[in-house]
Amino acid sequence: MNKTVVIHQPDFLPHIGFFHRFLYADLWVILDNVQFIHKTSKSWHNRDKIKTPQGEKWITLPIKKCPRNTNIREVFLSTETNWRNDHLNLIKENYKKAPYFSAIFPRIEELYHFKCNKMINFNLKSINMLLKLFDIKISSTFASTLNSVGRKNELLVDILKKVGGSVYLSGLGAKSYFDQKPFDNANIKVVWQDFKHPVYPQLHGKFIPYLSSVDLLMNCGIEKSRKILKGGDN
Numbered sequence: 350m351n352k353t354v355v356i357h358q359p360d361f362l363p364h365i366g367f368f369h370r371f372l373y374a375d376l377w378v379i380l381d382n383v384q385f386i387h388k389t390s391k392s393w394h395n396r397d398k399i400k401t402p403q404g405e406k407w408i409t410l411p412i413k414k415c416p417r418n419t420n421i422r423e424v425f426l427s428t429e430t431n432w433r434n435d436h437l438n439l440i441k442e443n444y445k446k447a448p449y450f451s452a453i454f455p456r457i458e459e460l461y462h463f464k465c466n467k468m469i470n471f472n473l474k475s476i477n478m479l480l481k482l483f484d485i486k487i488s489s490t491f492a493s494t495l496n497s498v499g500r501k502n503e504l505l506v507d508i509l510k511k512v513g514g515s516v517y518l519s520g521l522g523a524k525s526y527f528d529q530k531p532f533d534n535a536n537i538k539v540v541w542q543d544f545k546h547p548v549y550p551q552l553h554g555k556f557i558p559y560l561s562s563v564d565l566l567m568n569c570g571i572e573k574s575r576k577i578l579k580g581g582d583n
Contacts, residue, residue, distance in 0.1 A: 353540070354514035356380055356492070356505055358421055359472045360393040361410055362561040365578055366520070366544045368479060371487045372579060373540075374518050378508055381422040381469055382493040385415065394421060395468055397561040401443045402553045405560060408436055412468055422493060424468040433461045440563065447552055447567035456482065457563065479562050484575050502528040506535045516540055547577050 355370045356378040371377060386392050396409040411427035426432075440457055444450050456478060463474045480487070490512065497507040509517055516538045519527070524541070532539050546558040549569050565574050 351515045351538075352376065352513055353516040353518050354378060354509055354512060355518050356508055357520070358383065358394060359469055359476060360397070361395050361468075361472045362397045362408070362475045362563060363393070363479070364397065364559045365562050365565055366542070366546065366559070367476075368483055368485055368562065368578060369544045370518055370520065370542050371480070371485050374487060376512060376514065377487050377489040378492050378495075378512060379473070379489055380492045382420050382491075384417075385412075385419050385421045385424045385468075394472070395424075398557075398559070399440065399443055400551060400553050400557055400560055400564055404553075405557050406439075406443075408439060408561070410468055410471065420493075422467070422469050422491075425466055426468055426471065437461050444552070444563075444567045449567055449570040452570060453482075453563070453566045479566075482566060482571055482574070483562075483578055501526070502531045506531045506537060509537050510535060518542060520544075547580075549577055 353374045354376045355374045357367070357370075358380045360367060385394055395412055396407050398405045399408050400406070411430055411432050413425040413427050415424055437458060441454065444454070447453075460475055460478050463471065465471050465474070492508055495508055495511045497504055497511060499507045505517065508514075514537065517532065518540050520542050521544075527539075529539065548556050548558075549565060551557065551564065551568050562574075565577065569577060
Protein backbone atom coordinates (compact mmCIF):
# COMPACT_ATOMS: atom_id res chain seq x y z
CA MET A 350 0.00 0.00 0.00
CA ASN A 351 1.36 3.42 -0.94
CA LYS A 352 2.15 5.95 1.78
CA THR A 353 2.14 9.55 0.59
CA VAL A 354 4.31 11.96 2.55
CA VAL A 355 4.61 15.75 2.62
CA ILE A 356 7.86 17.19 4.00
CA HIS A 357 7.69 20.88 4.79
CA GLN A 358 8.75 23.51 7.27
CA PRO A 359 6.15 24.71 9.81
CA ASP A 360 5.41 28.16 8.39
CA PHE A 361 3.47 30.96 10.07
CA LEU A 362 -0.29 31.29 9.34
CA PRO A 363 0.21 29.69 5.89
CA HIS A 364 -1.79 30.28 2.71
CA ILE A 365 -4.32 27.67 1.56
CA GLY A 366 -1.93 25.95 -0.84
CA PHE A 367 0.06 24.80 2.19
CA PHE A 368 -2.99 22.88 3.45
CA HIS A 369 -4.13 21.64 0.03
CA ARG A 370 -1.31 19.06 -0.03
CA PHE A 371 -2.51 17.52 3.22
CA LEU A 372 -5.77 16.51 1.52
CA TYR A 373 -3.77 13.99 -0.54
CA ALA A 374 -1.19 12.82 2.00
CA ASP A 375 -0.96 10.31 4.82
CA LEU A 376 1.83 11.95 6.80
CA TRP A 377 3.36 15.38 7.26
CA VAL A 378 7.01 15.35 8.26
CA ILE A 379 7.56 18.66 10.03
CA LEU A 380 10.91 19.85 8.73
CA ASP A 381 12.15 21.45 11.93
CA ASN A 382 15.87 20.76 11.63
CA VAL A 383 16.77 22.88 8.60
CA GLN A 384 18.10 26.42 8.47
CA PHE A 385 15.80 29.27 9.40
CA ILE A 386 15.49 31.55 6.39
CA HIS A 387 14.39 35.16 6.72
CA LYS A 388 14.81 38.52 5.03
CA THR A 389 14.53 36.96 1.57
CA SER A 390 11.68 36.64 -0.95
CA LYS A 391 11.43 32.91 -0.10
CA SER A 392 11.04 33.50 3.61
CA TRP A 393 7.71 32.30 5.00
CA HIS A 394 8.91 30.85 8.30
CA ASN A 395 7.96 33.87 10.38
CA ARG A 396 5.66 35.86 8.14
CA ASP A 397 2.70 35.81 5.78
CA LYS A 398 0.44 38.32 4.06
CA ILE A 399 -2.95 39.79 4.81
CA LYS A 400 -5.00 42.21 2.72
CA THR A 401 -5.49 45.89 3.51
CA PRO A 402 -7.16 48.78 1.64
CA GLN A 403 -3.66 49.59 0.34
CA GLY A 404 -3.07 46.05 -0.92
CA GLU A 405 -1.19 43.10 0.54
CA LYS A 406 0.81 43.60 3.73
CA TRP A 407 3.27 41.37 5.58
CA ILE A 408 2.44 40.28 9.10
CA THR A 409 5.70 39.21 10.72
CA LEU A 410 6.70 37.41 13.89
CA PRO A 411 9.66 39.31 15.35
CA ILE A 412 12.48 36.98 16.31
CA LYS A 413 15.56 37.26 18.46
CA LYS A 414 18.79 37.71 16.57
CA CYS A 415 20.39 34.37 15.81
CA PRO A 416 23.34 33.00 13.81
CA ARG A 417 22.80 32.43 10.10
CA ASN A 418 22.82 28.61 10.38
CA THR A 419 20.26 28.39 13.21
CA ASN A 420 17.70 25.59 12.79
CA ILE A 421 14.01 26.46 12.71
CA ARG A 422 13.39 24.69 16.02
CA GLU A 423 15.98 26.88 17.77
CA VAL A 424 14.59 30.30 16.81
CA PHE A 425 13.20 32.35 19.69
CA LEU A 426 10.48 34.96 19.55
CA SER A 427 11.38 38.53 20.40
CA THR A 428 10.29 39.98 23.73
CA GLU A 429 11.16 43.56 22.85
CA THR A 430 7.77 44.55 21.44
CA ASN A 431 4.14 43.75 22.18
CA TRP A 432 3.80 42.01 18.82
CA ARG A 433 0.81 39.93 19.93
CA ASN A 434 -1.33 43.02 20.44
CA ASP A 435 0.13 44.63 17.34
CA HIS A 436 -0.87 41.64 15.20
CA LEU A 437 -4.35 41.44 16.69
CA ASN A 438 -4.91 45.15 16.08
CA LEU A 439 -3.63 44.85 12.51
CA ILE A 440 -5.93 41.91 11.73
CA LYS A 441 -8.90 43.55 13.44
CA GLU A 442 -8.43 46.85 11.64
CA ASN A 443 -8.28 45.24 8.20
CA TYR A 444 -10.91 42.51 8.60
CA LYS A 445 -13.50 44.03 10.96
CA LYS A 446 -15.85 44.56 8.00
CA ALA A 447 -15.39 41.00 6.68
CA PRO A 448 -18.60 38.91 6.63
CA TYR A 449 -17.25 36.30 9.07
CA PHE A 450 -15.07 38.48 11.28
CA SER A 451 -17.11 37.77 14.42
CA ALA A 452 -16.80 34.00 13.89
CA ILE A 453 -13.08 33.90 13.08
CA PHE A 454 -11.48 36.67 15.12
CA PRO A 455 -12.03 34.93 18.50
CA ARG A 456 -10.03 31.96 17.13
CA ILE A 457 -7.24 34.35 16.19
CA GLU A 458 -7.35 35.92 19.65
CA GLU A 459 -7.07 32.48 21.22
CA LEU A 460 -4.00 31.76 19.09
CA TYR A 461 -2.31 34.97 20.18
CA HIS A 462 -3.02 34.25 23.84
CA PHE A 463 -0.91 31.11 23.52
CA LYS A 464 2.28 31.67 25.48
CA CYS A 465 5.53 30.25 24.14
CA ASN A 466 9.13 31.28 23.60
CA LYS A 467 9.97 29.59 20.30
CA MET A 468 8.78 30.47 16.81
CA ILE A 469 8.11 26.83 15.92
CA ASN A 470 5.64 26.41 18.77
CA PHE A 471 3.66 29.46 17.74
CA ASN A 472 3.75 28.43 14.08
CA LEU A 473 2.50 24.94 14.87
CA LYS A 474 -0.26 26.41 17.03
CA SER A 475 -1.34 28.56 14.06
CA ILE A 476 -1.22 25.58 11.70
CA ASN A 477 -3.20 23.35 14.06
CA MET A 478 -5.82 26.09 14.43
CA LEU A 479 -6.19 26.26 10.65
CA LEU A 480 -6.22 22.47 10.24
CA LYS A 481 -9.13 22.35 12.68
CA LEU A 482 -11.01 25.14 10.91
CA PHE A 483 -10.49 23.43 7.54
CA ASP A 484 -11.43 20.02 9.00
CA ILE A 485 -8.18 18.42 7.81
CA LYS A 486 -6.76 15.53 9.80
CA ILE A 487 -3.23 14.32 9.06
CA SER A 488 -0.63 12.47 11.10
CA SER A 489 2.66 14.26 11.66
CA THR A 490 6.16 13.65 12.98
CA PHE A 491 9.22 15.84 13.47
CA ALA A 492 12.15 15.40 11.11
CA SER A 493 14.51 16.06 14.05
CA THR A 494 13.43 12.76 15.66
CA LEU A 495 14.40 10.64 12.64
CA ASN A 496 18.20 11.03 12.73
CA SER A 497 18.16 11.61 8.98
CA VAL A 498 21.34 12.28 7.05
CA GLY A 499 22.23 14.02 3.80
CA ARG A 500 21.55 17.39 2.22
CA LYS A 501 18.74 18.68 0.04
CA ASN A 502 17.21 15.86 -2.03
CA GLU A 503 19.29 13.15 -0.34
CA LEU A 504 17.95 14.33 3.02
CA LEU A 505 14.38 14.13 1.76
CA VAL A 506 14.92 10.59 0.49
CA ASP A 507 16.44 9.50 3.81
CA ILE A 508 13.45 10.97 5.67
CA LEU A 509 11.04 9.16 3.33
CA LYS A 510 12.82 5.86 3.88
CA LYS A 511 12.68 6.26 7.64
CA VAL A 512 8.93 6.94 7.69
CA GLY A 513 8.13 4.25 5.12
CA GLY A 514 7.05 6.71 2.44
CA SER A 515 6.60 5.41 -1.08
CA VAL A 516 5.20 8.62 -2.60
CA TYR A 517 6.63 12.10 -2.07
CA LEU A 518 4.13 14.92 -2.61
CA SER A 519 6.03 18.14 -3.28
CA GLY A 520 5.07 21.74 -3.89
CA LEU A 521 5.98 23.26 -7.24
CA GLY A 522 8.38 25.69 -5.61
CA ALA A 523 10.93 22.87 -5.24
CA LYS A 524 11.15 22.14 -8.98
CA SER A 525 13.94 24.63 -9.62
CA TYR A 526 16.42 22.71 -7.46
CA PHE A 527 14.96 19.22 -7.68
CA ASP A 528 17.10 16.17 -8.46
CA GLN A 529 15.06 13.12 -9.51
CA LYS A 530 17.89 10.62 -9.30
CA PRO A 531 17.97 9.97 -5.52
CA PHE A 532 14.21 9.29 -5.58
CA ASP A 533 14.51 6.90 -8.51
CA ASN A 534 17.35 5.05 -6.78
CA ALA A 535 15.17 4.62 -3.70
CA ASN A 536 12.12 3.61 -5.76
CA ILE A 537 10.12 6.55 -4.42
CA LYS A 538 7.52 8.13 -6.68
CA VAL A 539 7.46 11.93 -6.85
CA VAL A 540 4.11 13.69 -7.32
CA TRP A 541 3.89 17.43 -7.87
CA GLN A 542 1.13 19.33 -6.17
CA ASP A 543 -1.67 20.29 -8.55
CA PHE A 544 -3.00 23.43 -6.88
CA LYS A 545 -4.95 26.09 -8.71
CA HIS A 546 -5.61 29.01 -6.42
CA PRO A 547 -9.37 29.58 -6.11
CA VAL A 548 -10.86 33.03 -6.53
CA TYR A 549 -13.26 34.00 -3.75
CA PRO A 550 -14.90 37.24 -2.55
CA GLN A 551 -12.44 39.54 -0.79
CA LEU A 552 -12.52 42.92 0.88
CA HIS A 553 -10.54 45.86 -0.46
CA GLY A 554 -10.85 45.61 -4.21
CA LYS A 555 -9.15 43.38 -6.77
CA PHE A 556 -8.53 39.75 -5.78
CA ILE A 557 -5.07 38.92 -4.43
CA PRO A 558 -4.01 35.24 -4.21
CA TYR A 559 -1.60 33.56 -1.78
CA LEU A 560 -2.57 35.50 1.31
CA SER A 561 -2.69 33.87 4.73
CA SER A 562 -5.57 31.40 5.08
CA VAL A 563 -7.04 33.87 7.54
CA ASP A 564 -8.18 35.94 4.55
CA LEU A 565 -10.29 33.11 3.10
CA LEU A 566 -11.86 32.31 6.47
CA MET A 567 -12.71 35.93 7.25
CA ASN A 568 -14.37 36.42 3.87
CA CYS A 569 -16.08 33.05 3.37
CA GLY A 570 -16.57 31.49 6.80
CA ILE A 571 -15.70 28.01 8.00
CA GLU A 572 -18.07 25.85 5.98
CA LYS A 573 -17.60 27.57 2.63
CA SER A 574 -13.83 27.80 3.16
CA ARG A 575 -13.70 24.01 3.62
CA LYS A 576 -15.57 23.51 0.35
CA ILE A 577 -13.37 26.00 -1.51
CA LEU A 578 -10.16 24.38 -0.27
CA LYS A 579 -11.42 20.94 -1.24
CA GLY A 580 -12.40 22.16 -4.70
CA GLY A 581 -16.14 21.90 -4.28
CA ASP A 582 -17.14 25.54 -4.30
CA ASN A 583 -14.91 28.09 -6.04
